[in-house]
Amino acid sequence: MAKERISKASRRNFLKQSTLITVAAMAPPVALRAAEEQWDERLASAIENIPFSIEVNGSLHQAKVDPRVTLLDFLREHLQLTGTKKGCDYGQCGACTVHVDGQRINSCLTLAVMNDGRKVTTIEGLADGAELHPMQTAFIKHDGLQCGYCTPGQIMSAVACIKEGHADSDEEIREFMSGNICRCGAYPNIVAAIKEVNGGSKV
Amino acid sequence: MKQFQYVRPAEARSVINALVKDPGAKLVAGGTNLLDLMKRGVEGPERLVDINRLPLKDITKNNQGFNIGALALNSTLAEHKEIRKGLPLLSQALLAGASAQLRNMATVGGNLLQRTRCPYFYDTSMPCNKRIPGSGCGALKGFNRMHAIFGASEHCIAVNPSDMNVALTALDATIHLSGPKGQRNIPVQEFHRLPGNQPEQDTVIARNELITGISIPASPLKHVHYLKIRDRSSYAFALVSVAAALDLQGTTIRKASLAMGGVAHKPWRLTEVENFLIGKQISASVFQEAGTLAMRGARAYEHNEFKLKLAPLSIGHALSIASGLIKA
Numbered sequence: 001m002a003k004e005r006i007s008k009a010s011r012r013n014f015l016k017q018s019t020l021i022t023v024a025a026m027a028p029p030v031a032l033r034a035a036e037e038q039w040d041e042r043l044a045s046a047i048e049n050i051p052f053s054i055e056v057n058g059s060l061h062q063a064k065v066d067p068r069v070t071l072l073d074f075l076r077e078h079l080q081l082t083g084t085k086k087g088c089d090y091g092q093c094g095a096c097t098v099h100v101d102g103q104r105i106n107s108c109l110t111l112a113v114m115n116d117g118r119k120v121t122t123i124e125g126l127a128d129g130a131e132l133h134p135m136q137t138a139f140i141k142h143d144g145l146q147c148g149y150c151t152p153g154q155i156m157s158a159v160a161c162i163k164e165g166h167a168d169s170d171e172e173i174r175e176f177m178s179g180n181i182c183r184c185g186a187y188p189n190i191v192a193a194i195k196e197v198n199g200g201s202k203v
Numbered sequence: 204m205k206q207f208q209y210v211r212p213a214e215a216r217s218v219i220n221a222l223v224k225d226p227g228a229k230l231v232a233g234g235t236n237l238l239d240l241m242k243r244g245v246e247g248p249e250r251l252v253d254i255n256r257l258p259l260k261d262i263t264k265n266n267q268g269f270n271i272g273a274l275a276l277n278s279t280l281a282e283h284k285e286i287r288k289g290l291p292l293l294s295q296a297l298l299a300g301a302s303a304q305l306r307n308m309a310t311v312g313g314n315l316l317q318r319t320r321c322p323y324f325y326d327t328s329m330p331c332n333k334r335i336p337g338s339g340c341g342a343l344k345g346f347n348r349m350h351a352i353f354g355a356s357e358h359c360i361a362v363n364p365s366d367m368n369v370a371l372t373a374l375d376a377t378i379h380l381s382g383p384k385g386q387r388n389i390p391v392q393e394f395h396r397l398p399g400n401q402p403e404q405d406t407v408i409a410r411n412e413l414i415t416g417i418s419i420p421a422s423p424l425k426h427v428h429y430l431k432i433r434d435r436s437s438y439a440f441a442l443v444s445v446a447a448a449l450d451l452q453g454t455t456i457r458k459a460s461l462a463m464g465g466v467a468h469k470p471w472r473l474t475e476v477e478n479f480l481i482g483k484q485i486s487a488s489v490f491q492e493a494g495t496l497a498m499r500g501a502r503a504y505e506h507n508e509f510k511l512k513l514a515p516l517s518i519g520h521a522l523s524i525a526s527g528l529i530k531a
Contacts, residue, residue: 050209067209067251070238090239091305103278103307109235110308113209114253157304164282164303178437179302 052116056081057125067113072096074112075122083123083152087181094180097153098122104160106179123152126159135159138193146184154180158194167198205247213256215381215413221252222411223383230254230413232274233308235301236317244327245334259312259415262286268420273312273379273413277367278303280311290419292448295429296370302438312414315368315378315394318405319361319468320440321350332358333402340402348506349442352514353467359402360504362465363395364440369464370429372472373446376419382412391417395469402468424448424460428531430521431464432513441465443514445521449480456480456526463497466514473497476518485526487519494518 049064056079065074072089075081075098084107087095091109098107099121126133135155138144145151157180161167166176173191182190212218221228227249231237240246259272264285271280280286281297301309309317323329323341330339342350342360350360368391376391395406408414426449433439444464450457459480461473476497483489494515503511523529 048206048208067207068204089242091235094302094304097304104304105308106235106304109233109238109305111209111231111234111238114231114234114255116211161303166303175437176303179304 050113052113054115055119057121065112067111069112070108071110071112071115072107081122081124085149085152094157095150095153097156104157123156134197138197142189142193144190144193145186150180150182154190162198167194204241207248208250211253211256215257218252218254218413219383219411225250228252232310232313235305235309243325245325270416270418271311272416274310276307277309277314278306292427292429292446293370296366296446299429299431300366314365315414317365320364321361333361336403346506347504350504350507351467352501352503352510353471354397356398358400359398362467363469366444366464369444369446369462369470372462372470373448373460374419374422376417378414379416380412381415382409392472398468424450424458426451426525428521428525430517432517443510443517445517447521447525449525454485456483485528490519490522493522
């Protein structure tokens with residue numbers, strides 16, 4: 001588990017470093033302009049950033065961010081919690097679903113600063129140590145995914161769907177999971193996974 | 204997204220002051236529509252006033268009916284025990300809208316003020332009189348499948364996208380506003396506007412007013428149904444929707460209330476049809492006649508002619524379900 005986290009982190013670092021190399025390789029006027037813009041960004045951030053505090057997966061974070069940063073971008077880019085995915089960024093796909101104060105929401109359509117003082121749970125906070133959450137186990141058992149991109153959002157939504165009491169039939173599950181789009185079409189298996197967890201049978 | 208200043212007042216008075224002082228200020232509650240529009244460059248407020256700290260979340264019941272705070276969430280309202288019991292039409296309409304995640308964010312006030320989903324309004328490379336007055340209407344001769352069949356103008360043929368607003372119209376809700384000159388109440392039917400030559404104005408709310416809540420009278424119309432017809436079975440805007448409410452004595456209609464969504468710039472109340480229904484016996488043919496009557500004055504555009512057939516059938520179907528003639 002820890003090893004996997006390190007390898008994921010280094011892949012992101014590699015991507016970041018290679019972007020820097022690309023910028024450095026650009027023609028001087030372009031690179032200069034980029035540097036200038038970054039300077040602007042820094043100046044602006046010193047003036048405009050808003051302090052807020054937020055609890056994510058049990059850890060309290062005191063942060064200062066540009067108010068334009070969405071909760072989704074804050075989780076991914078500031079806390080490096082990249083399990084929450086950016087699909088459409090317009091609230092149409094559900095890939096960014098997280099729980100805020102126990103309620104599922106689209107993290108792309110709320111600003112990080114609007115969530116001051118709130119408690120957030122992401123897919124990274126669902127498992128109990130090395131022990132997967134029953135919904136995660138059920139998704140694996142029922143093959144509730146193909147490419148996996150929508151899966152963190154599906155699982156967060158599925159956990160909430162049961163908690164809300166909206167998982168009593170296939171029809172109800174489909175209706176109350178309609179905010180999570182799966183372009184691979186794993187829907188029948190996702191419904192099967194949710195049904196099993198809702199039924200309380202061992203997964 | 205354009206840069207903005209972020210403020211979060213704790214009192215309604217400070218919110219109104221912020222609006223009075225700064226013409227570039229906008230209020231944000233759930234953010235599900237405004238942030239979407241800001242990302243696309245349709246909206247670019249200079250100051251964003253986060254009103255989530257205001258104490259406007261309560262849902263209360265008294266002898267007259269219900270009082271609902273502007274910041275009550277769509278999900279909270281839809282699942283509220285007393286609302287499900289006393290105003291099932293409202294609960295059904297709310298649950299027909301958006302997704303579970305969005306309903307957990309979207310507020311009653313925000314839903315009342317949500318903008319049209321006309322693609323020409325969202326696409327900043329297209330003309331749109333609602334986005335930029337005087338730029339023209341891209342939808343009029345463009346792809347207008349989702350658009351209005353009632354009350355449109357040559358300046359705008361967009362529709363109001365809300366389900367909640369349709370139910371509120373059938374339920375005779377009142378909107379409570381607070382502004383620098385005090386408070387005023389507006390019946391929901393007068394709150395949303397037809398486009399006329401000012402399609403940039405969706406409603407009659409003034410720029411420096413705040414919606415504080417709504418009130419809905421207790422409804423004697425116990426036989427209700429919200430029917431929503433859309434391109435997929437969930438999580439899509441209405442092509443046509445119908446909020447139907449009936450008061451029955453046996454099989455005789457004593458009173459009816461009907462409103463349509465997806466057909467006009469505002470929720471479309473069908474007063475003439477309601478009067479026609481009073482005293483009639485419930486039957487498929489009466490309900491079909493009601494549907495036909497509702498189409499008076501309807502006008503289609505190139506791609507939405509299907510609504511002229513779909514709308515009367517939907518009215519008939521919604522009335523049949525509401526009256527118990529057929530099962531949902």
